[in-house]
Amino acid sequence: MELIIEDNSKAASGMKKAHETMLDFFGEMVCLVKYWGPVQMCVFYLEYELSSFCYKIIIECERGFITISVKDQTGRCFYPRMIYPEADYYHFEDVDKDIYQLISLTHQAIMKNEIKFFTESEMRELLEKTWSKSHK
Numbered sequence: 001m002e003l004i005i006e007d008n009s010k011a012a013s014g015m016k017k018a019h020e021t022m023l024d025f026f027g028e029m030v031c032l033v034k035y036w037g038p039v040q041m042c043v044f045y046l047e048y049e050l051s052s053f054c055y056k057i058i059i060e061c062e063r064g065f066i067t068i069s070v071k072d073q074t075g076r077c078f079y080p081r082m083i084y085p086e087a088d089y090y091h092f093e094d095v096d097k098d099i100y101q102l103i104s105l106t107h108q109a110i111m112k113n114e115i116k117f118f119t120e121s122e123m124r125e126l127l128e129k130t131w132s133k134s135h136k
Contacts, residue, residue, distance in 0.1 A: 001031070001032045001033060001034075001035075002032070003015075003016070003019045003032055003035060003046075005038070007038060012038045013094070014038070014042060014044070014061060014064075014066070014093030014094055014099070015035075015037060015038050015044045015046065015061070015093070017093075017096060017099055018046060018059050018061075018066065018093070018099050018103070019032070019046060021099050021100055021103045022046070022048060022057070022059070022103055025103050025104060025107040026048070026050065026057075026107060029050055029051065029052055030048040030049065030050055030051075030057065031048060031049050031051065032046065032047070032048055033047050033048065033049050033056075034046075034047040035047065037061070038061075041062075041063045041064070042061055042062075042063055042064040042093055042094075043061060043062055043063065044060075044061045044093075045058070045059070045060050045061075046058070046059040046060075047059075050070075050110070053110060054072070054073050055070050055071065055072060055110070056070070056071045057069075057070050057106065058070075058071065059102075059103075061093045064092050064093055064094065065090055065091065065092065065093075066091045066092065066093045066098065066099060066102065067079070067091070067102075068080065068102045068103065068106050070106060070109075070110065070115060070117075071117075072117045074117075075119075076117035076118055076119050077117060077118060077119075077120070077123065078109070078115045078116065078117050078118070080102060080105040080106050080109060082116070082118075083109060083114055083116075084105045084109070086101070086105075087101060087102065087105050
């Protein structure tokens with residue numbers, strides 16, 4: 001699927017940059033399978049299939065904050081901030097280095113086989129433990 005954006009807004013530029021960066025890192029390994037946006041307040045969604053690993057890579061942007069996740073075939077998730085402390089801050093779609101960092105760390109985790117997937121409930125438990133330890 002080809003990404004077609006005829007909009008020249010700020011959100012469109014972030015969406016295009018995210019897509020180009022995905023292709024720079026993953027090349028032919030990824031295929032864009034679904035997208036929507038950009039709409040008001042910098043909201044967009046990009047979904048890719050990573051064929052050789054049977055993963056989906058999802059880039060979402062809400063009000064300018066951008067996130068990336070990897071899902072396996074059962075729907076369990078991985079986020080780069082789970083293993084890379086440098087990714088544990090707010091990332092913005094209009095900051096090129098933020099987009100680059102999220103995608104490069106995701107690529108690194110996949111290529112080095114560092115990904116560990118969690119269900120939503122496992123992730124919630126992990127976050128609760130982390131939160132309670134850091135706020136004692």
